[in-house]
Amino acid sequence: MASLTTVQAARVLIVDDNRxxxxxxxxxxxxxxxxxxxxxxGRSAISTxxxxxxxxxxxxxxxPDIDGYAVAESLQKDGMNRASFIALSGHGPDDRSWEQRHFVDYLVKPVEHETLVSLLLRVQAQKQV
Known part of the structure; x- marks a missing residue:
């Protein structure tokens, strides 16, 4: 597995209404x-x-204000194309429409920290190829 010494640490924006x-x-x-x-x-996610x-x-x-799909769509329309979007939800996906909306993965909360770090490393390694 890659580590932060072999893959540059990502700039991560976490958007969750559960503080x-x-x-x-x-x-x-x-x-x-x-x-x-x-x-x-959602609004602060877009401005941040x-x-x-x-x-x-x-x-x-x-x-609570704008669903995550709309946030991602707004950011992608504004040219934020280099960011990788990972969907978070309290329940599994009903279908695979999240892939069509340019999310690279879908995680069901609660997410184990090791699972998240492994995914972040994989996403960053793919970007550096």
Whole structure:
């Protein structure tokens, strides 16, 4: 498995309305050397992403103001094409439409930290090829 020494640490934007989950995930990723920003709703996710220019966006699909699909679509329309979007949800997908919306993966919460880090490493390694 690649490590942060062989793959540049990603700039990760975590978007989740569950503040405890978002903040804990951010803290754990920062400990491992990731550069992390957090947003708790769709509108702040869009404004934060435009300023922060993340490599990866971990995006809860069920946000209180704008759903995650609409957030991703808005950012992609605004030219944020280099970021990889990973869908987060409290339940499994009904279908595979998330792939058609340019998400690279779909994770069901709660996400084990090792699973998330492994996915981030894989996404970054694929970008560097």
């Amino acid at each position: 405890d989950t978002a903040d804990t995930t951010a803290m754990l990723l920062r400990i491992q050397g990731y550069d992390v920003a957090v947003a708790y709703d 992403a435009k300023r922060y220019d993340p490599d990866v966006v971990l995006l809860d699909l069920s946000l």
